[in-house]
Amino acid sequence: MPRLTSVRCNHCGAPLEVGKETQFVTCGFCHSQLRVEHTESSIFTTVIEKLSANTEAMSRNLEVLALQNDLEKLDRDWNLAYPPDSPGSETTGVVGSVVAGLAAMILGFNFPSGIGIFLVGFGLLILVAAVLQMSRNAEFRGVRNRYFDQRQMLARKIERMRAGEGTGERTRVAPKRAADAKVGMKA
Numbered sequence: 100m101p102r103l104t105s106v107r108c109n110h111c112g113a114p115l116e117v118g119k120e121t122q123f124v125t126c127g128f129c130h131s132q133l134r135v136e137h138t139e140s141s142i143f144t145t146v147i148e149k150l151s152a153n154t155e156a157m158s159r160n161l162e163v164l165a166l167q168n169d170l171e172k173l174d175r176d177w178n179l180a181y182p183p184d185s186p187g188s189e190t191t192g193v194v195g196s197v198v199a200g201l202a203a204m205i206l207g208f209n210f211p212s213g214i215g216i217f218l219v220g221f222g223l224l225i226l227v228a229a230v231l232q233m234s235r236n237a238e239f240r241g242v243r244n245r246y247f248d249q250r251q252m253l254a255r256k257i258e259r260m261r262a263g264e265g266t267g268e269r270t271r272v273a274p275k276r277a278a279d280a281k282v283g284m285k286a
């Protein structure tokens with residue numbers, strides 16, 4: 100039969116019952132993670148600061164991992180929809196087609212015979228193809244811009260999360276660098 104001992108939460112002072120062998124306990128009132136310290140003459144609790152800091156860093160790392168996952172999925176989906184070096188993965192110039200189409204039509208108008216009608220029709224086809232290509236280009240640019248925006252948003256989030264870990268370090272390093280720069284300028 101385990102004997103229970105009364106201790107107080109080192110954080111909020113609430114009374115807690117712990118077993119003789121208990122090493123860790125969570126306060127039922129303030130939810131602090133506590134270490135139960137057993138000495139020969141007394142038993143008391145200390146708040147486990149490190150653990151909560153670790154937990155925070157861990158959840159931040161998990162969030163970074165999740166964001167990186169999202170980013171990789173975004174890239175994967177993009178590369179599946181628009182494989183690199185495939186004809187659909189870039190916009191196609193239409194100026195050449197428009198010039199060629201107009202030239203064929205002008206040439207056709209100057210031929211009175213059947214060849215003229217053929218050339219005009221041919222020029223029209225080229226122009227229609229150019230207009231279709233232009234709308235495809237516009238659509239592709241829209242999709243690509245959305246992809247770039249999402250990608251940048253995720254990358255920035257990841258960067259912010261990572262920077263959040265090293266803020267203490269940064270504020271300490273920055274003034275030193277500024278001082279170094281001044282010395283460098285004098286020399």
Ligand SMILES: [Zn+2]
Nearest residue numbers: 108111126129
């Ligand atoms: Zn407590």
